[in-house]
Amino acid sequence: xxxxxxxxxxxxxxxxxxxxxxxxxxxxxxxxxxxxxxxxxxxxxxxxxxxxxxxxxxxxxxxxxxxxxxxxxxxxxxxxxxxxxxxxxxxxxxxxxxxxxxxxxxxxxxxxxxxxxxxxxxxxxxxxxxxxxxxxxxxxxxxxxxxxxxxxxxxxxxxxxxxxxxxxxxxxxxxxxxxxxxxxxxxxxxxxxxxxxxxxxxxxxxxxxxxxxxxxxxxxxxxxxxxxxxxxxxxxxxxxxxxxxxxxxxxxxxxxxxxxxxxxxxxxxxxxxxxxxxxxxxxxxxxxxxxxxxxxxxxxxxxxxxxxxxxxxxxxxxxxxxxxxxxxxxxxxxxxxxxxxxxxxxxxxxxxxxxxxxxxxxxxxxxxxxxxxxxxxxxxxxxxxxxxxxxxxxxxxxxxxxxxxxxxxxxxxxxxxxxxxxxxxxxxxxxxxxxxxxxxxxxxxxxxxxxxxxxxxxxxxxxxxxxxxxxxxxxxxxxxxxxxxxxxxxxxx
Numbered sequence: 013x014x015x016x017x018x019x020x021x022x023x024x025x026x027x028x029x030x031x032x033x034x035x036x037x038x039x040x041x042x043x044x045x046x047x048x049x050x051x052x053x054x055x056x057x058x059x060x061x062x063x064x065x066x067x068x069x070x071x072x073x074x075x076x077x078x079x080x081x082x083x084x085x086x087x088x089x090x091x092x093x094x095x096x097x098x099x100x101x102x103x104x105x106x107x108x109x110x111x112x113x114x115x116x117x118x119x120x121x122x123x124x125x126x127x128x129x130x131x132x133x134x135x136x137x138x139x140x141x142x143x144x145x146x147x148x149x150x151x152x153x154x155x156x157x158x159x160x161x162x163x164x165x166x167x168x169x170x171x172x173x174x175x176x177x178x179x180x181x182x183x184x185x186x187x188x189x190x191x192x193x194x195x196x197x198x199x200x201x202x203x204x205x206x207x208x209x210x211x212x213x214x215x216x217x218x219x220x221x222x223x224x225x226x227x228x229x230x231x232x233x234x235x236x237x238x239x240x241x242x243x244x245x246x247x248x249x250x251x252x253x254x255x256x257x258x259x260x261x262x263x264x265x266x267x268x269x270x271x272x273x274x275x276x277x278x279x280x281x282x283x284x285x286x287x288x289x290x291x292x293x294x295x296x297x298x299x300x301x302x303x304x305x306x307x308x309x310x311x312x313x314x315x316x317x318x319x320x321x322x323x324x325x326x327x328x329x330x331x332x333x334x335x336x337x338x339x340x341x342x343x344x345x346x347x348x349x350x351x352x353x354x355x356x357x358x359x360x361x362x363x364x365x366x367x368x369x370x371x372x373x374x375x376x377x378x379x380x381x382x383x384x385x386x387x388x389x390x391x392x393x394x395x396x397x398x399x400x401x402x403x404x405x406x407x408x409x410x411x412x413x414x415x416x417x418x419x420x421x422x423x424x425x426x427x428x429x430x431x432x433x434x435x436x437x438x439x440x441x442x443x444x445x446x447x448x449x450x451x452x453x454x455x456x457x458x459x460x461x462x463x464x465x466x467x468x469x470x471x472x473x474x475x476x477x478x479x480x481x482x483x484x485x486x487x488x489x490x491x492x493x494x495x496x497x498x499x500x501x502x503x504x505x
Contacts, residue, residue, distance in 0.1 A: 017038070017091040019039060038091045039061045055076070058077070058078045085119050119273075150285065161192070161301055161305070163183060163308060168236075184212055193206065194267060198275045198276075206278050212262045263282055266286075271290040309344070309347070337369075338350070339376060411504045412504075415502070
């Protein structure tokens with residue numbers, strides 16, 4: 013269904029001689045009453061659009077669905093994520109207490125008055141559900157085609173803590189390599205994620221400069237682990253935005269919840285997807301991180317998230333599996349000994365290859381950068397499964413493209429291979445060891461270590477029945493699965 017989010021797009025759609033149903037989102041259509049009344053728009057959705065009641069009735073009578081904004085301080089449907097400036101609309105870092113009048117806190121007080129996570133009114137539940145659905149749609153649109161990494165960790169990690177610095181360095185390194193950083197959008201390790209992305213493109217010494225400034229200086233007598241409760245917590249973050257503005261077009265998305273509305277969302281994220289339902293937000297945060305999750309030291313919440321992510325990886329519910337990097341050897345082996353259990357439950361599982369424990373920011377960045385989701389694609393196709401295994405074991409990048417032909421398996425595997433080769437015009441005798449060597453030589457000649465691990469080809473004899481380099485320069489490989497399959501392997505720039 014076409015999504016319409018601007019008036020020019022609406023005008024073009026409405027003027028078309030024939031039109032498919034569309035979702036018209038959050039537009040002021042009060043000056044288009046005549047157009048709406050004459051519109052045949054059966055099956056279309058008009059979500060949080062402002063329009064004349066007569067036009068709304070006309071649309072509904074012709075089969076359209078009209079969902080207006082419901083009473084409350086928030087819109088039930090937004091076409092985009094929040095900007096920090098929207099949530100902090102009345103905030104002035106030079107005016108103590110101005111945060112309390114901001115949009116974010118107005119919604120939070122309404123959230124508390126309406127019954128917190130169990131609202132007293134069905135209308136309130138409905139409005140929140142619509143709002144959160146719009147957040148998810150806007151988030152999915154923004155992340156389409158992006159390489160997303162989540163960083164989880166404790167909200168009590170202070171800005172002066174060495175862990176905070178390591179998270180900043182990790183996020184900065186990943187953002188500079190084109191990754192989109194997401195977090196729970198609150199203080200502590202979450203804020204460090206977005207500070208790192210915010211500083212992307214600057215010299216690495218700027219990390220020390222920022223963390224050595226007043227940004228990390230707490231008031232005398234401040235309570236440990238509760239830095240977000242400092243009266244100057246928000247103003248110090250806002251001044252970082254002002255003193256060190258973005259120098260690169262990066263995207264980092266905070267995904268907080270009004271369940272924890274007493275923790276201000278970080279203004280250092282470039283975008284904010286704020287939810288009412290914490291369960292939807294928490295599950296979704298892990299689900300979108302197809303390029304991995306880094307778990308900085310944390311408490312019960314972070315521990316829960318580790319095993320929630322392990323569950324997604326175990327069952328492959330997101331269509332792929334991705335790295336789980338625990339940051340902080342002492343914390344995850346001694347303070348909260350999650351690591352030994354995670355090793356135990358992942359042993360022998362495919363995702364066990366993706367679980368690691370690190371102390372160094374550079375090692376974390378290398379682990380994430382070295383990963384390709386194509387290696388861990390989840391498939392039930394018996395012919396595609398060995399190709400996924402081959403990709404994973406050889407560390408083949410996505411620019412190595414497989415195309416294949418298939419023949420039924422018989423009792424004579426070598427005869428099957430000859431049949432396949434004959435069908436594609438190649439004369440060669442199959443042989444597992446020889447095939448692995450041929451493929452390895454081809455990969456050395458045509459690819460680089462950035463795209464493949466050519467030396468690993470010799471270990472793939474259980475999958476490779478043989479291989480041949482064809483005159484055009486590509487390779488032909490054939491693998492043993494439920495049937496013998498021949499695959500043309502091409503390297504694309």
